[in-house]
Amino acid sequence: MRNAGYQQSPWHESSSGSPRWQATTIIGVLRDGNVALAGDGQVTFGDVVVKHGARKIRTLADGKVLAGFAGAVADALTLFEKFESQLSSADGDLRRAAIDLAKEWRTDRYLRRLEAQLLVADPEQLLLLSGEGDVIAPDDGIAAIGSGAPYATAAARALLQYSDKNAREIAEAAMRVTADLCIYTNDRIIVETATQADEQDPDNAPTDK
Numbered sequence: 001m002r003n004a005g006y007q008q009s010p011w012h013e014s015s016s017g018s019p020r021w022q023a024t025t026i027i028g029v030l031r032d033g034n035v036a037l038a039g040d041g042q043v044t045f046g047d048v049v050v051k052h053g054a055r056k057i058r059t060l061a062d063g064k065v066l067a068g069f070a071g072a073v074a075d076a077l078t079l080f081e082k083f084e085s086q087l088s089s090a091d092g093d094l095r096r097a098a099i100d101l102a103k104e105w106r107t108d109r110y111l112r113r114l115e116a117q118l119l120v121a122d123p124e125q126l127l128l129l130s131g132e133g134d135v136i137a138p139d140d141g142i143a144a145i146g147s148g149a150p151y152a153t154a155a156a157r158a159l160l161q162y163s164d165k166n167a168r169e170i171a172e173a174a175m176r177v178t179a180d181l182c183i184y185t186n187d188r189i190i191v192e193t194a195t196q197a198d199e200q201d202p203d204n205a206p207t208d209k
Contacts (some may be wrong), residue, residue, distance in 0.1 A: 001084055013156035018128050024056055025148030025185040026068035028119045028126045029156055033196040035121045037066040038171035040148075041056035042180060043073070049186075055114050057192050061092050064122055066192050069117030070146030077107070077115055083129075094120060098127045117145040123126040123196040148182030159169075168193050195198035 035124040043051035057068040058080060067083060069076035082104065086097040098120055106112045111131070118129040128136040128143045129161055136143070142160060145150040156174035165173065179187040182197050 010091055023142065024035040024054075024070050025146040025152050025175065025182060026056060026070050026119050026143070027144040027149075027152040027156060027171055027174050027178075028066075028068070028194040029120050029160070029167040029201070030121065030123075030126045031160065031170065033123050034167040034193060035066060035123050035126060035195075036167040036171040036191055036193045037068045037119060037121060038168075038175045038189055038191040039068050040175060040185045041190065043182060044184050052186060053188050055190060057190055059192055059194075061087060064092065064118065065094055065196055066122070067118060067120045068145075068187040069116050069118050070149075075114035076118070078114060079111075079118055082111070083118065083120065094122045094125060094127065095135075098129055102129055102133050102135045105129070105131050119143055119145055121194070123194050124161070147184040148178035151178040151181045 021058040024040055024042060026037065028035065028037045037057050039056040041051070042049060043054045045078060056070070059064065059066055065087060067080060069079065083097060083101050086100045087094070089095040090100065099115070120127050120129065124142060125137060126143055128134065128138070128145065140157065140160065142153060142156045152174045155177040156170050159170045159173055168191055172189055175189045176187060179185050
C-alpha cells in the first residue's frame with residue numbers, strides 16, 4: 001500500500017554501487033486556501049556535500065502554480081519543462097496537467113528512466129507525481145518527497161493539528177525539524193507560496209445609484 005503523505009526517494013546508490021546524487025527534502029502544505037512549498041538547498045554526491053544553496057522549487061503560471069523536485073537535478077529539470085508544457089496545454093488546469101505528465105512519464109521509454117519526483121500545487125490542491133504513474137492528492141493537505149520526507153511529514157501534521165500557524169509557517173518549521181534530523185537536508189530553506197485570489201466583499205461592492 002502506498003503512503004499518500006510522503007514518498008521517500010530511493011535513488012541513493014546506483015545498481016553498480018557507485019555514488020549518486022542524494023535526494024533532498026521538499027514539503028507542501030495546503031491550508032485555508034493557501035499553499036506553501038518549502039525545500040532545502042543541499043546537494044550531496046556520495047558522502048560529500050557539493051552545494052548548500054541549490055534552488056529546488058519553482059513558480060509557474062505567473063506564480064499561481066508551485067513545483068518542487070527531489071532526485072537527480074538534470075532529470076528534474078527535464079520533468080519541469082514537460083510539466084510546464086502540459087500546464088500550458090491544459091490552460092492552467094493543474095490536475096489535468098499532472099495526469100497527462102504522469103501518463104507520459106510512465107509510458108515514454110526515455111522519461112521512465114528519469115530519477116526524480118515532483119510536488120506540484122496551487123491554492124486548491126497539492127499533488128505528488130512519480131515515474132510509476134502516481135498522481136497522489138493527500139487527504140490532509142500535506143505531502144513530502146526526498147530523503148527527509150518522513151520527518152517533514154510528521155512535523156507538519158503535528159503543527160497542522162495542534163497550532164494555528166499558516167501554510168508557510170508550517171512548511172518552514174517542518175523543514176527546520178527535518179534539517180536537524182536528516183543528513184541530506186540542510187537549513188538553507190526556500191519557501192514559495194500561492195494564495196487564492198481575494199473575492200470581493202459583497203458589503204463593499206459598488207452599487208448603482
